[in-house]
Amino acid sequence: MKCVWFILLAASAAGQTITFTNRIATFTNLQGRLYSGVQLVRGDLDSIIWREAEGTRQTHAVLGEFSVLSGHTLAVQINMHLATVGLPMTPNPSPVPIFSDNPVSGLSITGTDGAASLKLVLPTPPVQFIVVLGARAQSPGVSYVGHYKILGLLPDPEGGLSDITELYLAQFKLLPAGKRVFIRTLQQINGWRDLPKTIAARIPPQ
Numbered sequence: 001m002k003c004v005w006f007i008l009l010a011a012s013a014a015g016q017t018i019t020f021t022n023r024i025a026t027f028t029n030l031q032g033r034l035y036s037g038v039q040l041v042r043g044d045l046d047s048i049i050w051r052e053a054e055g056t057r058q059t060h061a062v063l064g065e066f067s068v069l070s071g072h073t074l075a076v077q078i079n080m081h082l083a084t085v086g087l088p089m090t091p092n093p094s095p096v097p098i099f100s101d102n103p104v105s106g107l108s109i110t111g112t113d114g115a116a117s118l119k120l121v122l123p124t125p126p127v128q129f130i131v132v133l134g135a136r137a138q139s140p141g142v143s144y145v146g147h148y149k150i151l152g153l154l155p156d157p158e159g160g161l162s163d164i165t166e167l168y169l170a171q172f173k174l175l176p177a178g179k180r181v182f183i184r185t186l187q188q189i190n191g192w193r194d195l196p197k198t199i200a201a202r203i204p205p206q
Contacts, residue, residue: 078191085131085153085188094190100127102194104154104185107201108161109175116175116203118168119161120154120183129188130154133196134168137179140202145182154185177206 079089106121120132133148151167164183169175182200186193 081188081191081193084150085129087191090191094192097189097192099187099189099194102130102185102187102197104130104197104199107181107183107199109181109201109203111177111204111206116177117163117165118175118181118183119163119165120157120185120199122157122160122162125157126154127187127189131186131188131193132164132167133184133186134164134171135182135184136172137174137176137181137203140178140180142180148182148184175203177203179203 074093078093082089103122103124103126104120105123108119108121110117110119130153132151132154134151135145135148138145149171151164151171155162155164155167165175168181168183175181180200180202182198184196184198186196
């Protein structure tokens with residue numbers, strides 16, 4: 001049952017909508033990739049090396065309170081991070097990296113001939129991977145969104161701009177004029193992620 005839940009959770013994190021009709025297809029697509037990873041780490045989830053890594057990560061604050069992740073939870077979290085971006089899983093944690101400032105500094109939305117394009121502004125190149133998440137376009141007065149889907153890895157920037165239009169449209173299909181788009185980015189190094197950075201911009205009216 002834990003393995004089933006792990007597969008569903010990874011599918012949800014990857015932006016896949018789990019319904020009754022596509023559940024079998026979801027298992028078929030993900031089980032082969034994740035099952036081998038589950039077997040890889042199953043014998044090591046409570047091993048000394050994961051327990052030694054306890055305390056390096058905390059949960060998100062709830063009512064101002066944190067809790068330290070156990071070695072088991074940390075192993076699942078790091079390997080889910082690797083799996084959801086198509087990277088191989090690992091039975092052992094790598095050293096906790098020191099993250100520099102997230103290089104994504106803005107979101108540029110331009111419109112040409114009625115079609116909008118989304119580009120993230122990066123004055124400096126990323127250290128390793130940047131995971132891009134997005135939310136469905138909101139009314140212009142909205143200032144906070146709580147639910148995001150993983151769009152994919154940040155495409156290589158050109159001239160300080162990374163075009164994420166295709167990533168966004170693959171999930172949400174539309175870029176309605178006048179709506180506000182929220183994008184969240186996280187740096188990822190060897191399965192470890194830093195805190196998310198959220199940026200937003202309004203789609204130009206037609």
